[in-house]
Amino acid sequence: MLITFDQIIVWIIVGLLGGSLAGLLAKGEKRGFGVWKNLGLGLAGxxxxxxxxxxxxxxxxxxxxxxxxxxxxxxxxxxILVLLALWLKGRFAPAQ
Known part of the structure; x- marks a missing residue:
């Protein structure tokens, strides 16, 4: 399967949306973890x-x-699964 430039753009947009939603849920703040961390979380997610x-x-x-x-x-x-894995490893502290 060949990955196209269009697919990469879609992954970035979808990753940013998914990561932002997960960041909002985890942190309870509108910005979540910030644009770049939300994007990284979303792409991994x-x-x-x-x-x-x-x-x-x-x-x-x-x-x-x-x-x-x-x-x-x-x-x-x-x-959410990535955040859960990070939390279980002790690298992420949920919103307090």
């Missing part, structure tokens, strides 16, 4: 969520070059 959803057969057709609610949900779920 999009990767984790996309792989998880593909393995479980959930929300088919995540490979498209479109931005849909399915993609944002996958990135959000993956971002």
């Amino acid at each position: 999009a990767l984790v969520g996309g792989l998880l959803f593909r393995l479980l057969g959930l929300l088919q057709s995540l490979d498209g070059v479109t931005i849909s609610l399915r993609d944002v949900i996958a990135a959000f779920v993956g971002s």
